[in-house]
Amino acid sequence: MPPRNRRQSVTILDVARHAGVSPMTASRVMNNNPQVGQAMRERVLASAKTLEYRPNLAGRSLRMSSIARVGVLYSNPSAAYLNQFMLGVLEESSLSGAQIMLQKCAGMRSQRQAMERLLDASVDGVILPPPLCDSRQTIQQLDTANVPVVAVATGSPMEGVTSVRIDDYQGACAMTQYLLKLGHRRIGFIKGDPAHTPAQLRAQAFFDTMAAAGLAVPEAHLAQGLFTYKSGLTAARKLLQETDRPSAIFSSNDDMAAATIAVAHGMGLNVPRDLTVVGFDDTPVAVTIWPALTTIHQPVAAMGRTAVRLILDQIRRRDEARARTVAHQVMKFTLVKRDSSCAPS
Numbered sequence: 001m002p003p004r005n006r007r008q009s010v011t012i013l014d015v016a017r018h019a020g021v022s023p024m025t026a027s028r029v030m031n032n033n034p035q036v037g038q039a040m041r042e043r044v045l046a047s048a049k050t051l052e053y054r055p056n057l058a059g060r061s062l063r064m065s066s067i068a069r070v071g072v073l074y075s076n077p078s079a080a081y082l083n084q085f086m087l088g089v090l091e092e093s094s095l096s097g098a099q100i101m102l103q104k105c106a107g108m109r110s111q112r113q114a115m116e117r118l119l120d121a122s123v124d125g126v127i128l129p130p131p132l133c134d135s136r137q138t139i140q141q142l143d144t145a146n147v148p149v150v151a152v153a154t155g156s157p158m159e160g161v162t163s164v165r166i167d168d169y170q171g172a173c174a175m176t177q178y179l180l181k182l183g184h185r186r187i188g189f190i191k192g193d194p195a196h197t198p199a200q201l202r203a204q205a206f207f208d209t210m211a212a213a214g215l216a217v218p219e220a221h222l223a224q225g226l227f228t229y230k231s232g233l234t235a236a237r238k239l240l241q242e243t244d245r246p247s248a249i250f251s252s253n254d255d256m257a258a259a260t261i262a263v264a265h266g267m268g269l270n271v272p273r274d275l276t277v278v279g280f281d282d283t284p285v286a287v288t289i290w291p292a293l294t295t296i297h298q299p300v301a302a303m304g305r306t307a308v309r310l311i312l313d314q315i316r317r318r319d320e321a322r323a324r325t326v327a328h329q330v331m332k333f334t335l336v337k338r339d340s341s342c343a344p345s
Contacts, residue, residue, distance in 0.1 A: 010053045011116040013145075019047035068098045068315055070308065071118035071126040073138070075105050078227055078255050080283035081300060085129050085152070088304025096312055111138065119145055124319075125311040127152060131196040133163070148314035148324075150307045153298075155197030157328050162314060164306045164329045168198040171296040171333040172205035172250075175278055178294075178335060179248050180213055183343045184276060188221040188239040188246030190232060190256050199227070202252050202280060221246050225256045232259025240267060240275075247344040248276035254283045257293055261340065272342040282336055291339035299331050306331070 016026035021044060029036050029044040036044075047053075072089060074082060086102070093100050101123055105114035115138060118126060125148040132138055133151035139161055142149050150162045157163040179187055189206050192199030210217050220242045223235035232251060236259055239249060251257035257279030261271050269275050271291055279286060282297035306329055317324055 010051045011120045012053070013116050013119060014051055015044065015048050015053050018051055019044045068096075068125070068312055069101060069121065069123045070098050070311055070315075071101045071103060071121075071123040072129065073103050073105065073111075073114055073118065073126055073132055074129050075111070075132055078253060078281075078283065080255060080285045081253070081281060082129070084283055084300040085304045088301035088306075089127065089308055091301070092305040092308035096308065098308060098312060105132075111135070112141075115141060119147065123147065124315045125149070127307045127311055129153065129307075130198065131193060134195070134197050146318070148311060148318060150311045150314070152303055152307050153198060155199075155201040160326055162310050162325075162327045164303050164310060164331065165198075166298050166303075166331050166333045168201040169205045171280065171298070171335075172202040173209050174333075174335050175250060175280065175296055176206050176209035178337075179250065179276065179278065179341070180209070182248075182276070182341065184246075184248040185215060186221065186244070186246045186248070187215075187217070188223070188249040189217065190223050190225045190235045190239070190249065190251040190260065192252035192256075193226045194224075196227070199252055206250060220244070225252060227253050227255060229255045229259045232256030233263060236260040236263035240264065240269070246275075248278070248341070251277065251279045254279040254281050254286045254293060254295055257295070257340075258285050258289045261289055261291075261293070272340050273345055276341040276344070278341055282334075286336075286338070294338045294341040295336055297334040297336045299333075303331060 012026050012030065019026060025036065025040065026044050029041050070093065089100060101118060101121060103114040103118055105111040126142055127150050130153045133154040136158065139149055139158060150164065151157060153165050154163055155168050191203050207217060221239065223238045225231040225235045232255060235256065239246060240263060249260050251260055257277050260277050264271050264275050271277055279293050279295040282295045286293040286295050310327060
């Protein structure tokens with residue numbers, strides 16, 4: 001590998017690993033922090049020289065200013081969800097003066113690289129929207145680097161990690177109860193990404209509510225999705241090709257519900273007369289499709305604003321050497337009734 005490309009790829013985490021120190025210690029050395037001992041300083045500098053590490057000067061100059069740098073690390077497959085979330089993040093950051101750094105990732109390798117880019121740019125804190133809010137490895141690595149984290153929309157907040165979310169279980173219970181009150185008994189369900197804790201909670205709530213009503217859910221009325229529109233198309237075709245197809249389909253998010261309505265229209269089914277379709281999240285797609293989607297409103301933009309406020313509080317506490325506090329903020333959901341649902345014909 002030519003030296004030029006090698007220098008560009010080396011990060012502060014590589015230096016820390018080579019020197020056998022924490023990323024925070026390596027960062028302190030590179031920022032000439034007087035609290036680092038001479039022996040440790042020489043050790044880290046030797047590793048930096050061996051690896052031909054060059055610090056990000058633009059990131060350092062911004063880090064030393066009064067502007068808080070907040071990273072957002074995301075891999076969410078739903079563009080509608082992410083757009084709403086980032087709207088709230090940018091609104092709040094403009095009021096607080098924080099600078100937002102957005103990094104996209106996919107698999108574990110790109111996830112690590114994206115995180116290292118944020119650390120190399122000296123971010124003060126990181127917001128993790130779903131599904132990375134449930135990535136224990138990512139959160140532990142950021143904690144090791146002494147970088148505060150706020151997890152957004154996790155169904156199971158990790159110990160010691162600040163979070164903002166809704167009660168996904170109760171939201172899914174409310175939607176299932178609504179379908180039962182309309183008179184539906186053959187209710188299909190499209191599951192979300194199994195790696196995402198809210199998907200697990202929404203599915204469990206559906207099963208529990210159906211069981212409480214004395215109704216079994218046949219395997220033919222269940223389909224696996226991944227929170228993407230494409231996965232919703234596949235899941236909906238599976239459910240609607242059954243001879244005893246459901247009279248209603250509850251999808252774990254709006255993207256998959258929109259896909260279900262598209263498949264129903266393609267099969268000549270009238271929504272909601274022949275098939276009720278409901279979703280979850282209330283992203284903009286819910287009111288841009290026809291008929292407009294009955295769904296659980298999750299205040300995604302408000303959660304983005306809250307996440308910025310929570311991470312800035314964590315950053316201030318760290319910088320002022322105050323004790324770190326952990327907050328778990330649960331926001332309210334709302335069942336929004338629109339034209340995609342009615343009593344079974």
